[in-house]
Amino acid sequence: MGVLPKNLFKKPNNPLENYDKTKTYSPDIPSEMCIPCPSCKAILLNGDLNENGHVCPKCGFHFRINPRQRINIIADEGSFQEYDAALRSRNVIDFPNYDKKLKHALLESSAKEAVVCGRAKIGGYDCCMFVMDPYFMMGSMGTVVGEKITRLFEYATEQSLPVIGFTVSGGARMQEGILSLMQMAKTSGAVKRHSDAGNLYAVVLTDPTTGGVTASFAMEADVTIAEPGALIGFAGPRVIEQTIRQKLPNGFQRSEFLYEKGFVDVILKRTEQKGYLTTLLSLHQKEAN
Amino acid sequence: MEAFDRVMKARAKGRPTGLSFINHIFDDFLEMHGDRRFGDDSAVVAGIARLNGMPVTVIALERGTDTKDKIMRNFGMAHPEGYRKALRQMKLAEKFHRPVICFVDTSGAYCGIAAEERGQGLAIAENLMEMMALKTPVLSILIGEGGSGGALGLAVADEVWMLENAVYSVISPEGCASILWKDPAKVREAAACLKLTAQDLLELDVIERIIEEPSDDFEEVFATLRRDIFTTVSQNKQLPVEALLEKRYNRFRKIGVPK
Secondary structure (H helix, E strand, O other): OOOOOOOOOOOOOOOOOOOOOOOOOOOOOOOOOEEEOOOOOOEEEHHHHHHOOOEOOOOOOEOOOOHHHHHHHHOOOOOOEEEOOOOOOOOOOOOOOHHHHHHHHHHHHOOOOOEEEEEEEEOOEEEEEEEEOOOOHHHOEOHHHHHHHHHHHHHHHHHOOOEEEEEEEOOEOHHHHHHHHHHHHHHHHHHHHHHHOOOOEEEEEEEEEOHHHHOOHHHOOOEEEEOOOOEEOOOOHHHHHHHHOOOOOOOOOEHHHHHHHOOOOEEOOHHHHHHHHHHHHHHOOOOOO | OOHHHHHHHHHOOOOOOHHHHHHHHOEEEEEEOOOOOOOOOOOEEEEEEEEOOEEEEEEEEOOOOOHHHHHHOHHHOOOHHHHHHHHHHHHHHHHOOOOEEEEEEEOOOOOOHHHHHOOHHHHHHHHHHHHHOOOOOEEEEEEEEEEHHHHHOOOOOOEEEEEOOOEEEOOOHHHHHHHHOOOHHHHHHHHHHHOOEHHHHHHOOOOOEEEOOOOOOOHHHHHHHHHHHHHHHHHHHHOOHHHHHHHHHHHHHOOOOOO
16 A cells, blocks of 8 residues: 555544544555554554454453455455446536545545445345545535436335445535435435335434434335444534533543433443344245245 | 625515415314424424315424524424424325325534534434335425524425525535635625525425415415415325425435546
């Protein structure tokens, strides 16, 4: 990968709005490279991290991962088949610098958009899967993300398949204006049709899941799973602090907080997710007529 | 007129708020309170009324008129119980085959500790899902400020109309300016970039209609709405439910399909 990013070892204070200012570690670091855990500061070998699902073996901190890494951990080997991979965002409302930002996101994430959708097997069970990408404009939802998610749910409805989704998002993509906002309604419509047809939708909320994604398909699942310590909320913490002019309590809007308030069915470590999802899918197999 | 001037008009003191639209357009308004889960949110006004004799359900985001009223209504920024109160009335509308008319005017859903604790994201998400499948006509009208998800939570409808000086945006110009340029003073540029005026949204196929505001007194606006809301919801009421829901689904489905 060549030169190291300047802020390699620094966890951004507000990951939601600083995606273009603060670089987190690149997902493609060689395995012999050392990475400090942002939570317990232990020095970890990237190779060990890889084997542990990018979870700190010392303290359990969950590193952010890209869709490719996520699919490797969750889907059966070689089973993932990507859909709509070619869809690319355009500067739909001529927003200043958006073209540049998109180019930058492409380079930084080596992904084409902030979500990867497709069909996979998990523990032998067929499902549709979407995985959002924290490295592509912080997983923000523009028209292409909205369209890909909608198409996936429509396809899953047609095929009577469950959907397993992994969210990570700073919210609606400001640079696509009102058209981003409309994707919340569009995706919700597709989720509703999938649900009304009796299909399972399970979501895994990962760090961070906020804004327009929280206020749409992230909160519309039949089974809601969260990764430990993930920031999950409608408004970002900084916006709330500015609104109420006081510091937020520790742990506010984290997975454990949402669990306590009754918004999450279960908190699962990354390493436990595949087993859990396999059982969940097996419990929702449709009886043959 | 520049986009930001519209924003200022949409927020202007003295501009009629949700409740005033209800009172001028409908008869026999019976206000219903509470979400049956947590409490009653005064930022959302909801109830049953009559329009040309037809029973309808009306829901409005209400930002308040004088200082005391504004504080009581949290300046029109709803908490989760506000969206749930609205949803409860919509489900009743479905049960009794009453069309639903929503008036939207909010700077956004409230961002605070209690709102998060009670599931602001979930409340809006549920409204989006349920409104998309509500088996009765729904019409939403943006009368002032349409602030992001907090506005959309009452704007999933068969048709969405906007007053000439209303605005509707994914983020406020202030928020956009401070995130993008780290400079809150650049609100005018931000407002222009966001394409948030009624004319912009008509061109982007996000709304069906602009309601003109010929003068500062809203008598003509109220008269137009009284007549046209009735025509539109009566027509939609004639549609078979499947056709109505298909129409609503496709209305949003086509927005942002990549070319």
